[in-house]
Amino acid sequence: MSLLEIRGLSVRFGGLSAVSCFDFAVEAGSLVALIGPNGAGKTTAFNVITGVYAPSEGSVVFGGRAIGGKAPHVISALGIARTFQNIRLFRSLSALENVRASLEGARRSGLRDVLRLSSWRARQDAATLAARALLDELALGGFADARADSLPYGEQRRLEIARALATRPRLLLLDEPAAGMNPAEKLALRELIRRLRQDHGLTIVLIDHDVSFVMNLCDRVVVLDHGERIADGSPEAVRRDPAVIEAYLGSDAEFAS
Amino acid sequence: MRVRSLLAASGVVALLVLLEVVAPRVLNPYYVTILSRIGIAVIAAVSLQLVNGFTGQFSIGHAGFMAIGAYASAALSVFAGAALLDAVSQVVPLSLARIAYFPLVLGFGGLVAAVSGLVVAVPALRLRGDYLAIATLGAGEIIRIAILNIDVVGGARGFSLASPAHPAIDLRFESLAGVFGVAVVTIAVIARLVYAGGGLAFRAVREDETAAESIGIATTRVKVEAFLVASFFAGVAGALFAHSEGYIHTNSFGFVRSFELVAFVVLGGLGSLTGAILAAATLTALPEVLRGFGEWRMILYSLLLIATMILRPQGLLGQRELWPISRLGRGAK
Numbered sequence: 001m002s003l004l005e006i007r008g009l010s011v012r013f014g015g016l017s018a019v020s021c022f023d024f025a026v027e028a029g030s031l032v033a034l035i036g037p038n039g040a041g042k043t044t045a046f047n048v049i050t051g052v053y054a055p056s057e058g059s060v061v062f063g064g065r066a067i068g069g070k071a072p073h074v075i076s077a078l079g080i081a082r083t084f085q086n087i088r089l090f091r092s093l094s095a096l097e098n099v100r101a102s103l104e105g106a107r108r109s110g111l112r113d114v115l116r117l118s119s120w121r122a123r124q125d126a127a128t129l130a131a132r133a134l135l136d137e138l139a140l141g142g143f144a145d146a147r148a149d150s151l152p153y154g155e156q157r158r159l160e161i162a163r164a165l166a167t168r169p170r171l172l173l174l175d176e177p178a179a180g181m182n183p184a185e186k187l188a189l190r191e192l193i194r195r196l197r198q199d200h201g202l203t204i205v206l207i208d209h210d211v212s213f214v215m216n217l218c219d220r221v222v223v224l225d226h227g228e229r230i231a232d233g234s235p236e237a238v239r240r241d242p243a244v245i246e247a248y249l250g251s252d253a254e255f256a257s
Numbered sequence: 258m259r260v261r262s263l264l265a266a267s268g269v270v271a272l273l274v275l276l277e278v279v280a281p282r283v284l285n286p287y288y289v290t291i292l293s294r295i296g297i298a299v300i301a302a303v304s305l306q307l308v309n310g311f312t313g314q315f316s317i318g319h320a321g322f323m324a325i326g327a328y329a330s331a332a333l334s335v336f337a338g339a340a341l342l343d344a345v346s347q348v349v350p351l352s353l354a355r356i357a358y359f360p361l362v363l364g365f366g367g368l369v370a371a372v373s374g375l376v377v378a379v380p381a382l383r384l385r386g387d388y389l390a391i392a393t394l395g396a397g398e399i400i401r402i403a404i405l406n407i408d409v410v411g412g413a414r415g416f417s418l419a420s421p422a423h424p425a426i427d428l429r430f431e432s433l434a435g436v437f438g439v440a441v442v443t444i445a446v447i448a449r450l451v452y453a454g455g456g457l458a459f460r461a462v463r464e465d466e467t468a469a470e471s472i473g474i475a476t477t478r479v480k481v482e483a484f485l486v487a488s489f490f491a492g493v494a495g496a497l498f499a500h501s502e503g504y505i506h507t508n509s510f511g512f513v514r515s516f517e518l519v520a521f522v523v524l525g526g527l528g529s530l531t532g533a534i535l536a537a538a539t540l541t542a543l544p545e546v547l548r549g550f551g552e553w554r555m556i557l558y559s560l561l562l563i564a565t566m567i568l569r570p571q572g573l574l575g576q577r578e579l580w581p582i583s584r585l586g587r588g589a590k
Contacts, residue, residue, distance in 0.1 A: 073470050
């Protein structure tokens with residue numbers, strides 16, 4: 001059975017249909033790219049999977065449980081984490097605090113914080129260690145005490161990934177992780193995604209604009225256009241797919257006229 | 258670490274003794290009253306800072322919860338307290354009974370305010386930004402006007418703590434050590450809440466609600482918790498106010514008072530406990546300091562507020578803390 005299974009998903013905002021009749025299954029352990037032109041419905045699909053939007057129609061099943069319409073924090077607890085297209089860090093908190101905020105054990109608030117019960121300090125120290133380990137893993141160790149919004153752009157993107165990983169997800173959704181990066185940074189990011197997938201046993205779905213970034217990275221590419229799936233297959237096959245070429249470049253007929 | 262906290266504790270105790278024993282003998286009663294009002298303002302400001310400065314929810318009806326704490330505790334004292342103290346004083350000395358009685362009264366005022374805070378928070382916190390601000394303003398006014406129309410607590414006449422059935426028992430509570438002791442406890446509890454592990458949830462909600470949800474923080478619950486704790490301590494501040502003044506009127510808890518509290522947290526720096534303390538103390542003392550200017554004093558007061566906001570738009574301390582408080586919560590390195 002697939003880890004994530006979306007069937008007949010439609011999302012409408014008033015009269016506007018952002019996603020329609022979208023079927024999408026992700027096998028455990030795979031690395032899938034979701035690509036498409038601007039406004040194709042990629043981020044909307046992510047927002048439904050993570051509970052930001054409720055589906056207008058259709059079902060979303062994760063690990064055998066229906067999650068469509070559940071609150072984002074509930075879905076997070078079930079094992080789905082994400083990053084955002086327009087970086088959403090806790091800007092005035094330090095890099096370390098950004099990651100610590102994701103660690104449920106460090107976060108549980110209330111009387112324990114006030115009374116400092118014996119288990120409290122041990123749990124705080126364990127959380128700090130775990131957060132530092134994640135920062136090191138993403139080569140952010142030197143930025144631990146820096147304000148998140150003072151980090152360089154690429155580091156902010158990695159910090160968002162670190163924060164997502166701290167929730168210990170099974171499925172990681174990356175929304176345009178390569179946006180605004182130069183070719184060298186994209187290459188490094190590709191390496192990082194491969195490594196994280198291996199080391200954390202992750203299933204990853206990532207959004208990008210075009211097929212070239214995901215070419216040597218993903219097992220499978222799904223192409224969305226105007227809210228509908230127009231192609232699904234290996235990167236090579238998708239690259240040659242006439243429907244995909246048309247979506248990106250327009251049809252020959254248009255060129256001819 | 259241990260030495261430092263021991264030092265801090267003894268510093269606090271020394272300060273309280275100084276306030277209790279020395280201040281009333283050296284200062285005239287007018288200054289003692291101002292000091293007591295500063296302590297109460299600090300409690301209210303620090304509790305509001307939890308909501309406005311640390312959780313990022315803009316509440317401008319905080320005085321309403323002070324009103325509930327004040328009236329609930331005063332009602333307890335007038336209708337049951339005097340009789341209770343009278344009965345207990347048959348067995349133990351009255352002074353001893355009073356020492357045990359006041360935490361009870363303050364806690365009661367706080368609890369009733371917390372319950373009403375919950376009633377307001379659950380619907381109001383579904384709103385954001387301006388809408389939330391207006392809803393809290395409305396809630397504060399509803400509370401004030403509701404109390405104004407309850408005759409058993411005096412209605413428009415105000416409510417006096419004098420208990421005709423037990424004229425010998427003074428229900429007022431004129432103790433600077435008491436007021437500032439409660440202030441210290443309030444600051445310690447809220448500092449631990451916002452700077453310890455759990456505090457990250459408050460601050461994450463302030464920074465970005467969508468991102469906070471995405472990492473598993475139940476943002477609505479966090480906001481309600483902040484509101485609950487804040488209204489509890491506002492209620493305690495109100496109870497202290499009622500019992501140190503001996504007479505309360507709903508006019509003391511109108512939206513002017515609420516805005517004053519908002520000025521404390523904004524001027525001190527949203528997200529700074531020490532900033533809120535500093536601003537609450539300064540702005541409570543300032544109108545008294547300016548009394549020499551006669552009718553110009555409130556104009557000067559307003560000009561000073563405007564000037565401060567132009568010169569320090571982020572507030573006196575921004576999000577920083579003066580030394581000891583930020584460390585209070587940092588358990589882990």
